[in-house]
Amino acid sequence: MTRGQGVLRGHGLLLRRAQRRILDGVDLALAPGEILALLGANGAGKTTLLRCLLGLLRPHGGTVSLDGTPLATLSRRALARRIAYVPQAHVAPFPYSVREVVGLGRLPHHGPFAAPGAADREAVEAAIAQLGIGALAGRPYTELSGGERQLTLIARALAQGAGILIMDEPVSGLDFGHQMRLLGCLERLAADGYGILKTTHHPDHALACASRVALLQEGRIVADGTPTEVLTADAIRRLYRVEVEILRSPAGRSAFVPAG
Numbered sequence: 278m279t280r281g282q283g284v285l286r287g288h289g290l291l292l293r294r295a296q297r298r299i300l301d302g303v304d305l306a307l308a309p310g311e312i313l314a315l316l317g318a319n320g321a322g323k324t325t326l327l328r329c330l331l332g333l334l335r336p337h338g339g340t341v342s343l344d345g346t347p348l349a350t351l352s353r354r355a356l357a358r359r360i361a362y363v364p365q366a367h368v369a370p371f372p373y374s375v376r377e378v379v380g381l382g383r384l385p386h387h388g389p390f391a392a393p394g395a396a397d398r399e400a401v402e403a404a405i406a407q408l409g410i411g412a413l414a415g416r417p418y419t420e421l422s423g424g425e426r427q428l429t430l431i432a433r434a435l436a437q438g439a440g441i442l443i444m445d446e447p448v449s450g451l452d453f454g455h456q457m458r459l460l461g462c463l464e465r466l467a468a469d470g471y472g473i474l475k476t477t478h479h480p481d482h483a484l485a486c487a488s489r490v491a492l493l494q495e496g497r498i499v500a501d502g503t504p505t506e507v508l509t510a511d512a513i514r515r516l517y518r519v520e521v522e523i524l525r526s527p528a529g530r531s532a533f534v535p536a537g
């Protein structure tokens with residue numbers, strides 16, 4: 278278990294696609310206990326950046342390191358014990374049960390040819406309980422709704438036991454209740470030492486549940502700081518080209534609403 282360890286750092290990341298610079302000198306680091314929300318318009322390069330940080334895409338320039346060790350020198354298995362990924366959309370070809378899909382998170386621990394042991398089964402049941410999807414555990418993954426699939430993939434990431442969670446729009450497809458419960462769950466995980474990097478299209482969620490916010494625009498990180506520092510009405514206007522204002526509740530909560 279590596280919770281509470283591990284600084285994941287991308288430095289000077291450069292990535293081109295068809296002559297276009299998708300990432301243009303990106304520096305971004307994630308420390309244990311942080312929830313870092315990455316925001317940017319559609320096509321800004323958020324998923325591309327996550328895939329570079331996961332070692333799934335090799336940048337044309339720059340480096341990614343984990344505790345100072347270049348990612349490229351770590352085996353896939355060693356990496357999978359340290360970093361878990363929740364992708365944006367996932368279509369499963371086989372009707373594995375939810376419990377089996379969550380169990381795939383344990384592969385880096387017991388290997389592909391050994392049967393899962395008691396610790397693996399315990400980790401799977403704990404992750405299922407944490408996401409509140411016990412009622413789905415025996416159902417085929419292919420027959421789940423999009424939101425149910427998303428919860429299953431998050432449970433798989435938790436079962437993996439890695440201290441760093443990288444999530445691509447984790448609330449997409451979740452109903453309002455599940456969104457709120459998931460944000461609460463992320464806060465508890467961060468308090469427990471997990472480092473969490475998530476992309477989001479919801480500035481409000483970043484205000485409510487992030488310790489840091491980074492904005493990606495035209496291949497560069499244009500802001501990186503606390504949610505209140507970074508998420509101003511002006512920054513939202515520049516990022517998404519919409520006019521907004523910030524409402525503050527008596528309890529000190531903030532939310533963006535259309536201006537005017």
Ligand SMILES: Nc1ncnc2c1ncn2[C@@H]1O[C@H](COP(=O)(O)OP(=O)(O)OP(=O)(O)O)[C@@H](O)[C@H]1O
Pocket residue numbers: 294295299317318319320321322323324325326
């Ligand atoms: N395999 C690919 N080949 C060519 N271009 C690609 C490829 N994958 C992504 N792109 C382009 O790279 C850019 C960044 O894509 P990316 O998926 O990283 O954006 P994003 O910020 O995650 O977007 P969204 O918010 O819509 O999910 C987009 O312009 C996209 O069209």
